[in-house]
Amino acid sequence: MRLDTAVRPGLEGARFFLVDHLPTYAAALFVLTLVWAGAPGSAPEFDRAWRTAADLGTGEVLLVALAVTLGAALGHPLQLAVVRLLEGGWPRWTAPAARAARVRQLRRRARLADRAELPEDTGAESSNAEIQAAGLAGTRLRRAFPPAELIRPTALGNVLAAMEWQAGEPYGLDAVVAWPRLYPVLGEPTLIVVTDRRNTLDGAARLSVTMAATAVTSAALLLPAAGWWTCLALLPLAVARVAYAGAVRAALAYSECVRTAFDLHRFDLLTALHLPLPADPEAERALNRELSSAWRQGTPTTSHYDHPAPQDPA
Numbered sequence: 001m002r003l004d005t006a007v008r009p010g011l012e013g014a015r016f017f018l019v020d021h022l023p024t025y026a027a028a029l030f031v032l033t034l035v036w037a038g039a040p041g042s043a044p045e046f047d048r049a050w051r052t053a054a055d056l057g058t059g060e061v062l063l064v065a066l067a068v069t070l071g072a073a074l075g076h077p078l079q080l081a082v083v084r085l086l087e088g089g090w091p092r093w094t095a096p097a098a099r100a101a102r103v104r105q106l107r108r109r110a111r112l113a114d115r116a117e118l119p120e121d122t123g124a125e126s127s128n129a130e131i132q133a134a135g136l137a138g139t140r141l142r143r144a145f146p147p148a149e150l151i152r153p154t155a156l157g158n159v160l161a162a163m164e165w166q167a168g169e170p171y172g173l174d175a176v177v178a179w180p181r182l183y184p185v186l187g188e189p190t191l192i193v194v195t196d197r198r199n200t201l202d203g204a205a206r207l208s209v210t211m212a213a214t215a216v217t218s219a220a221l222l223l224p225a226a227g228w229w230t231c232l233a234l235l236p237l238a239v240a241r242v243a244y245a246g247a248v249r250a251a252l253a254y255s256e257c258v259r260t261a262f263d264l265h266r267f268d269l270l271t272a273l274h275l276p277l278p279a280d281p282e283a284e285r286a287l288n289r290e291l292s293s294a295w296r297q298g299t300p301t302t303s304h305y306d307h308p309a310p311q312d313p314a
Contacts, residue, residue, distance in 0.1 A: 018203040019079065020072040023210040028068050030214055030236060031221070039221040043229050079202055082209045086247060087157035101153030109145045109158075116141050142166065143252055155248050156205075163255035168262045172285030174292035175262065178269070181295070182261060185268045190261050197254040204247035211240035276306040 036052040037044035056064075090098050116138035119130040145151065146161040167175035186194065215237035222230040267277055270287075278284035293299045 015199050015202075016072070016076070018199055019206050020076050021069065022203070023207040024072040024075060025068050026207070026239075027210045027214040027236070028064070028071070031217055032064070034218060034221050034232070040224050042225055043227065044222070044232070075206075079206060083156075083202065083205050085209060086154060086205050086244065087160060088153035089157075090153070098153045102151055105145075105151050105153060105155070105158055106148060109141070109148065109151065112137055112141045112145070143255065156244070156251055159248060159251040159255060163251075163258055167255070167259045168266070168288075171262065171266055171281075172288035172292065173262065173266065174296055175258070177292055177295040178262075178288075179258070181273075182265060182269050185272045186261055186265050187268075190257070190264060194254070194257045194261055197250060197257050201247060201250040201254050204243050204250050208240045208243035208247055211236040211243060215240065274305045274307050275303050 033046070033049050033053075034044055036049035037046050038048060088098060088101065116134050118134050119127060143159070143162060144155070145158050146165045150161050150165060152158050152161050164175050168178055169175070183191075183194075215233045215235075218236060219230060219233035222232060266288075270277055273291075275287070278287055287303060290301055290303065294301045
């Protein structure tokens with residue numbers, strides 16, 4: 001089980017448009033433009049594509065719109081697989097590439113860890129600047145990378161792995177098993193921000209994968225007879241790369257929100273479970289470790305319940 005699979009927003013309007021419909025529409029428009037321009041088999045003539053689009057009847061436009069919407073709806077259940085792919089959940093036959101990618105990520109982590117080392121005592125002004133630089137590098141290290149043994153092949157995977165490892169950890173909570181129980185008790189302001197940033201992450205991830213697939217499709221359409229026009233396939237590929245960078249940024253923002261949700265609402269979770277609030281941090285960590293073990297492994301708990309007194313009717 002993973003934190004990004006524990007709670008997934010549903011198929012509501014704004015999310016459907018951002019995550020599913022918009023990337024599908026962009027991909028369909030690009031591919032249809034190439035087909036209307038004469039691909040495959042000849043160099044594209046974009047005035048021909050414009051004339052074809054202008055001659056479409058109302059029924060044909062509605063049919064294209066329906067096909068795009070249907071494709072977006074059918075692709076919605078694949079969103080988890082899309083994020084997994086960008087995290088580094090690749091097929092077994094890609095194991096050599098995955099190992100090489102993990103080695104690269106480990107090197108990036110090591111360089112950042114070196115920059116996060118506190119400097120030796122030197123002059124006051126230079127020491128303060130170096131300490132600030134080391135602090136910034138340490139913050140980036142904690143947000144962007146998990147421990148070395150949990151490293152993943154991609155930057156996005158490592159940001160999400162760092163979130164899963166760190167969120168709730170100061171309080172003894174296993175974030176992966178605690179998050180589906182914490183999410184329903186979040187306050188409305190926190191819930192709105194968490195949902196918005198998750199939608200942004202999913203939208204950028206879907207756009208990246210969709211545009212990468214569009215680049216492959218476009219190359220296949222243009223390659224037979226288009227010559228240098230095949231370079232048009234680089235356009236969706238560039239969009240895919242920019243969208244991936246956006247997904248990493250969105251993941252950083254989302255992970256910060258998840259950590260904040262644990263900071264602010266972990267006691268709301270205990271109240272919803274009818275458990276007494278701990279008196280000190282050590283008691284809290286002990287209780288949360290017991291709960292995490294119960295949720296993860298099914299072990300019994302020894303906690304006493306704290307049921308609120310029934311309210312007298314007015």
